[in-house]
Amino acid sequence: MTLLRDMHYPTPHELALAARVLVDENPGPVRLRQVGASRAGQPLWVLSVDSCGTGAGAGAGRNVLVVAGAHANEPVGGATVLSLARRLLRDPAPRAGCGWHFLLCADPDGAELHRTPRPYSLLDYHRNFFRPPGPEQPEWAPSLLPPDRLPPETLALTALIDELRPVLQVSLHATDLGGSWVQLTRDIPGLAEPFAKSAAELHIPVENGASDASGWPSPGPGIFVIPAPGTEAAGTFHPEETRLSTWYHAHRYAGTTAIVEVPMWASDLVGDPAPHPDPRGALRVLAGRLTRDTALVSRVRDGIRPGPPPYGDPDAAALLRAVDWTLALIPRIALDWTGEGAPAEASAAYVASIDAFGRRLSLRAAAMLLRVLRARGDEAAPGLDRLVTGWCEEFAARFQARWVPVATQVEHQSRTVLATYERLAARSG
16 A cells, blocks of 8 residues: 555544455455444544454454554554554464454544644644544543533444454554653553663664653553552652543553554654753743743634634644643643652653643644634734744754654554563463
């Protein structure tokens, strides 16, 4: 397929076309089925590869579920699931007695609104950026909404987990700039070695102090285990809502979930294990900058509130919901960085990861707001465009960002998925 040879980020439509070709070429072990529809009516497709050609469901041996596209701005997962399906067809060993099932895109509506034009640049990535607010994200919605208000994408995903009862669920994610890491709902011993080997061979930094896993137990570099309920370790970030996400739905069937992150642009700063001389002082500085940057975006956002609505444009409405959600999160995050839980000791990698996290929050809010202003021809658009451009340039320069080719992102993510399953299968016998 040209799609895989070119190794660009596939759209939901391209994913479905490529999956149909795989079925036509391999009618025995491969099948494609629709398991639901998005809020806008787009189909949710599952591609299955197994040893008997039945798309093994519950009670038909063990199953692995791989979820792509849970976050609209993280498009690499679609390319990875196609690559994994082809690997399994070439090497049937990992699917012996096991069904592999790939949700091609968990949020096709969001993927359509986030556009990643080629050639890839950090600025163009943000000028076309979209990430829905938490309640509209398929994996996170159960932690933020009552059961009767869950979006159809979430209901389709949880129903699929109920059907397959996977021993392993893998959620494919990506970070715009940084390194690679894995989050686990349960420890999988031995995973750190093949993960680190793959990252080293592909020249991808391992994110040793990922801000998403601050304070979590780490059995090896870049491997983080979500803390068990009741953990009271100082500085540990483990909100209870994490355990209400679809990541934990597999636990009903004794399954484990792995979240595999790869960078689009890499930075060696997030892998520096050296002790930082003053992490609390650094976090105060970062919190202050985040607060000031957010105020700049908020002033622009406040300036359009009295104006006309977004002309009934659902894209503009979605972008503004996401802007408001992001801006509302930031004060709590800045407070956490300066509160009692701020670490007295931390690595340079951890501080760098927090630095990147703060920069992307304000940048994302500004970028999504800019899309609305440009579409409306708002007079504030040029000034905000200059701000977004400057922030992107500073982000790339501060972290010495280097582009990671899509094929390299896919290779590392694929290797990590297979290594995760192999280690889990070896442990369970």
